[in-house]
Amino acid sequence: MSVALRVLIVEDSEDDTALLLRELQRGGYDVSYERVDSPTAMNSALSRQEWDIVISDHSMPHFSGTNALSLLRTKGPEVPSFSSQEPWAGSRSGCAERRRAGLRHEGQFEAASSRCSA
Numbered sequence: 001m002s003v004a005l006r007v008l009i010v011e012d013s014e015d016d017t018a019l020l021l022r023e024l025q026r027g028g029y030d031v032s033y034e035r036v037d038s039p040t041a042m043n044s045a046l047s048r049q050e051w052d053i054v055i056s057d058h059s060m061p062h063f064s065g066t067n068a069l070s071l072l073r074t075k076g077p078e079v080p081s082f083s084s085q086e087p088w089a090g091s092r093s094g095c096a097e098r099r100r101a102g103l104r105h106e107g108q109f110e111a112a113s114s115r116c117s118a
Contacts, residue, residue, distance in 0.1 A: 010056035
């Protein structure tokens with residue numbers, strides 16, 4: 001039995017989005033999703049409907065995971081978010097940047113997130 005999951009994907013790559021969707025479906029989720037790659041598109045998607053989770057690429061040409069998280073936090077209710085890349089994992093400045101953006105319970109693979117002390 002699959003679990004319905006509404007996913008907002010902040011990602012500039014259609015290929016990466018397809019890989020993510022395949023893995024979610026393999027995990028037993030019936031995914032409805034929208035892919036956005038700009039602040040304007042993300043703002044529009046957040047206004048149109050509620051999402052169960054927001055999954056974001058960290059680094060895109062015209063948008064970043066940190067900016068996406070900041071935008072998400074201005075929209076109201078806390079929605080779980082997940083950064084799919086973390087190039088600054090473990091660096092002091094990267095940890096501070098993540099905290100300033102409001103990322104308290106990221107779903108990053110544990111090896112990287114455990115490098116930052118709370």
